[in-house]
Amino acid sequence: MHFFPSRNITMYMAKLFIIRSFAVLTMLVLILMTLDLLGESGKILAVPGNDQGDVLQYISMRAPQIIARFLPFSALLGTLIAFAGLSQNSEVVAMKAAGLSAHQILAPMFVASLGVALISFVFNDAVVAPNTARLKVWQAAEYGAVAPNSDARNNVWVREGNDLIKAGNVVGSGDDTVLENVRIYLRANGGLRQVVTATQARYTGDAWQLENANSFDVATTTETKPGNLIIGRGITPDRFNYVKVDGDSLAFLPLMRAIDDLKAAGRHTDNLEGILWHKLSGPLSTLLMPLLGAVAAFGLARSGALFLRAVIGMALGFTYFVADNFALAMGNLGAYPPWIAAWGPFLLFFLIGETVLVRTEE
Numbered sequence: 001m002h003f004f005p006s007r008n009i010t011m012y013m014a015k016l017f018i019i020r021s022f023a024v025l026t027m028l029v030l031i032l033m034t035l036d037l038l039g040e041s042g043k044i045l046a047v048p049g050n051d052q053g054d055v056l057q058y059i060s061m062r063a064p065q066i067i068a069r070f071l072p073f074s075a076l077l078g079t080l081i082a083f084a085g086l087s088q089n090s091e092v093v094a095m096k097a098a099g100l101s102a103h104q105i106l107a108p109m110f111v112a113s114l115g116v117a118l119i120s121f122v123f124n125d126a127v128v129a130p131n132t133a134r135l136k137v138w139q140a141a142e143y144g145a146v147a148p149n150s151d152a153r154n155n156v157w158v159r160e161g162n163d164l165i166k167a168g169n170v171v172g173s174g175d176d177t178v179l180e181n182v183r184i185y186l187r188a189n190g191g192l193r194q195v196v197t198a199t200q201a202r203y204t205g206d207a208w209q210l211e212n213a214n215s216f217d218v219a220t221t222t223e224t225k226p227g228n229l230i231i232g233r234g235i236t237p238d239r240f241n242y243v244k245v246d247g248d249s250l251a252f253l254p255l256m257r258a259i260d261d262l263k264a265a266g267r268h269t270d271n272l273e274g275i276l277w278h279k280l281s282g283p284l285s286t287l288l289m290p291l292l293g294a295v296a297a298f299g300l301a302r303s304g305a306l307f308l309r310a311v312i313g314m315a316l317g318f319t320y321f322v323a324d325n326f327a328l329a330m331g332n333l334g335a336y337p338p339w340i341a342a343w344g345p346f347l348l349f350f351l352i353g354e355t356v357l358v359r360t361e362e
Helices: 007-047 051-087 091-097 103-142 253-265 270-296 304-332 340-362
Strands: 154-160 163-171 176-186 191-203 208-217 222-231
Touching: 007 051, 007 103, 051 091, 051 103, 051 270, 051 304, 091 103, 163 191, 191 222, 208 270, 208 304, 253 270, 270 304, 304 340
Parallel strands: none
Antiparallel strands: 154 163, 163 176, 176 191, 191 208, 208 222
8 A cells, every 4th residue: 555665675666767768868978079060060169269168169069968858768767777777687576576566666766857857847947948049149150250249130020911021120118118120011912012111110109100101102103102191000010029929948937938928929829838838847757767668667678578679668658759759849839729739748658657657566
């Protein structure tokens, strides 16, 4: 009736899982980081003024991404290695002979994997997200000098009915929002009828006032200079402020607030909601690894099927990662609801793992 075995067995199993999982993770990070540098170090050093310090800076920003992505996979391999050793030494047989069930044998690993999941979530929020944002900005500058941070947003498009508004720069927020290098495309019956340009547009409370406006009529090919114009009644500044949110570059709570702001602005947020909930389901996937790898723990080592059982456990884990990425991609396309995209594979493979364990061992 006790879910956990003795204290010694609990600590022994948890230690096996953690040590082997992080050993595999260290090996994977070293190998993958080396392979990544083979392609990127040349691009970094090709920029005048960059040196070895910039390569080390790239490593500091790229390594957290690799750790976050391959931590669940490392947990799977660590589980398989631990269970293969336990099975080969008949330790699992000894524990079952002592009266422990399969779930009791796995219980210490479940608790250890829950701790790893918590560490992974905090690591993703505190380290991975800000470094991902910095790395994307640096890569956008082709590893050159990065402009100082500002609140300006570039090349913003807003659609109002059939008309399109492009702002070269958007500065400020709220009622103090200023649009620079404005270009307005007025369309009718599927065709362009007029193009209005202006150096600036300021929000007046319910509309936008264009400064130094020029108007070009497509039908007559004539150009006029009306000076100041009032346009865009009903178009609020928040439609220019919330342009693009990169879910991977934001922590959980900032992303949740950004989604709320986008919803208030009438924007579509299903893809971001999928990323938001995947920030929880992703780290929690380490909980599945002892369950999916449990097939390698049971059975007699002398039966000769240990390698086959390890391959089956690895295949279950790989299938989960494929299904998880597929569901997230379908969520980004809008084919799956955000909850299904983030939690569907987790729940599906939890049921598969439990079914295999109960039908074969319990």
